[in-house]
Amino acid sequence: MATPAPIEFWFDFSSPYAYFASHSIAAVAAEAGRAVRWRPFMLGAAFKATGMRPLTLTPIRGDYARRDWARLARLMDLPFRLPARHPYTALAVSRAFYWIEQAMPERAPGFARAAFRAHFEDGRDLTGAAAVAELAEAAGAPSDRVAAAIESPAIKEHLRRRTDEALAKGVFGSPFFIVDGEPFWGWDRMALMRQWMDRGGW
Amino acid sequence: MATPAPIEFWFDFSSPYAYFASHSIAAVAAEAGRAVRWRPFMLGAAFKATGMRPLTLTPIRGDYARRDWARLARLMDLPFRLPARHPYTALAVSRAFYWIEQAMPERAPGFARAAFRAHFEDGRDLTGAAAVAELAEAAGAPSDRVAAAIESPAIKEHLRRRTDEALAKGVFGSPFFIVDGEPFWGWDRMALMRQWMDRGGW
Numbered sequence: 001m002a003t004p005a006p007i008e009f010w011f012d013f014s015s016p017y018a019y020f021a022s023h024s025i026a027a028v029a030a031e032a033g034r035a036v037r038w039r040p041f042m043l044g045a046a047f048k049a050t051g052m053r054p055l056t057l058t059p060i061r062g063d064y065a066r067r068d069w070a071r072l073a074r075l076m077d078l079p080f081r082l083p084a085r086h087p088y089t090a091l092a093v094s095r096a097f098y099w100i101e102q103a104m105p106e107r108a109p110g111f112a113r114a115a116f117r118a119h120f121e122d123g124r125d126l127t128g129a130a131a132v133a134e135l136a137e138a139a140g141a142p143s144d145r146v147a148a149a150i151e152s153p154a155i156k157e158h159l160r161r162r163t164d165e166a167l168a169k170g171v172f173g174s175p176f177f178i179v180d181g182e183p184f185w186g187w188d189r190m191a192l193m194r195q196w197m198d199r200g201g202w
Numbered sequence: 203m204a205t206p207a208p209i210e211f212w213f214d215f216s217s218p219y220a221y222f223a224s225h226s227i228a229a230v231a232a233e234a235g236r237a238v239r240w241r242p243f244m245l246g247a248a249f250k251a252t253g254m255r256p257l258t259l260t261p262i263r264g265d266y267a268r269r270d271w272a273r274l275a276r277l278m279d280l281p282f283r284l285p286a287r288h289p290y291t292a293l294a295v296s297r298a299f300y301w302i303e304q305a306m307p308e309r310a311p312g313f314a315r316a317a318f319r320a321h322f323e324d325g326r327d328l329t330g331a332a333a334v335a336e337l338a339e340a341a342g343a344p345s346d347r348v349a350a351a352i353e354s355p356a357i358k359e360h361l362r363r364r365t366d367e368a369l370a371k372g373v374f375g376s377p378f379f380i381v382d383g384e385p386f387w388g389w390d391r392m393a394l395m396r397q398w399m400d401r402g403g404w
Contacts, residue, residue, distance in 0.1 A: 021327070046262070049261055049262055050260050050261050050262050050263050051253075051255065051260065051261070052260070052263070053253065057250055058254070059251055059253070059374075060248070060252050060369070060374040061252050061254070061374045063372060064372055064374065064385055064387060067385070068387075071404070073403055074404050075278055075397075091319075109328065164322055165315060167262070170262055170265060170266055172262040172263045172266065172353055173263075183266055183269070185266060185270075186390065188388070188390040189390060190394065192390070193377050195277075202273070202276050
């Protein structure tokens with residue numbers, strides 16, 4: 001039997017629901033005998049296409065989301081706190097991720113998890129290159145090269161292409177999973193995705 | 203022990219995800235020893251407040267929704283088909299529901315289920331009073347009185363008040379459940395709601 005394809009895990013580093021997914025996606029994939037392809041992209045570009053807005057900036061729905069995140073954190077026993085500065089534009093951290101993925105791919109998932117924790121558990125501001133480079137260093141990637149990569153035209157272009165790819169694949173939210181071509185939007189669809197993988201679709 | 207409060211099931215009759223929920227909400231409630239309070243409202247009023255739009259009119263996300271409905275129908279073995287005329291403004295059917303609820307409350311849930319089936323299984327257009335009155339007759343409510351109620355100022359006002367109540371309670375989508383004051387948005391949150399009821403919250 002051929003090795004099953006990885007789960008594509010599309011997300012914006014500024015997305016609380018992606019934070020929750022980042023804690024469980026590896027286990028979900030392992031259970032299905034699959035790898036995870038971590039795929040940060042700029043959700044703002046998708047919002048432009050759909051006319052949607054960040055949850056916390058959407059009336060009524062934003063209040064629901066805050067309540068929902070708090071109860072998911074309690075349920076999953078995670079130290080989630082919505083940072084004062086939220087949402088943020090996750091350009092630097094997304095570019096850093098793709099440089100690390102190219103240069104030392106085995107460190108990329110750890111860096112992504114660390115970025116989610118830094119923002120949503122420790123309230124760290126990851127808008128700037130310096131904060132991101134420091135985070136990369138702690139995840140085993142050289143901070144000076146990461147800082148340079150964040151400003152490099154090649155990496156900027158790489159992230160733009162990933163974001164274009166997301167839109168071309170119909171990704172409009174975060175987290176968003178694609179497995180064997182089948183799309184699943186949202187943290188709350190991970191259960192259905194498991195069922196889909198178990199049964200090989202239906 | 204006091205009888206637990208009913209599950210408030212807020213929905214728009216034109217909502218495909220509410221159609222799916224209408225098939226399972228009674229069983230979910232019964233399992234938790236609760237009744238269901240069926241609460242149609244005009245989702246368009248919530249869209250005005252949040253800036254959201256009907257799914258099928260939202261780029262990219264609309265395509266995902268169509269695919270999602272088709273696979274949910276296969277999963278649940280339901281004869282769902284998105285009608286050509288969709289979404290529709292479910293004013294007449296929502297008013298009819300509330301008249302039936304007042305006049306013969308035991309028939310109201312059956313009428314609501316029949317309305318979902320008529321639109322999403324048989325492709326019937328429920329925009330007009332005549333079609334709705336006919337549907338009511340089949341559900342055991344006198345069609346002439348239902349037709350009159352659809353145009354009555356008291357029932358129009360009643361539906362407006364229910365819609366205001368929905369917004370005041372933070373309902374912004376369909377289906378939307380409230381149990382013991384706790385809100386759950388979306389078909390895909392029914393599993394979490396079950397868990398919440400089982401554990402009495404967390």
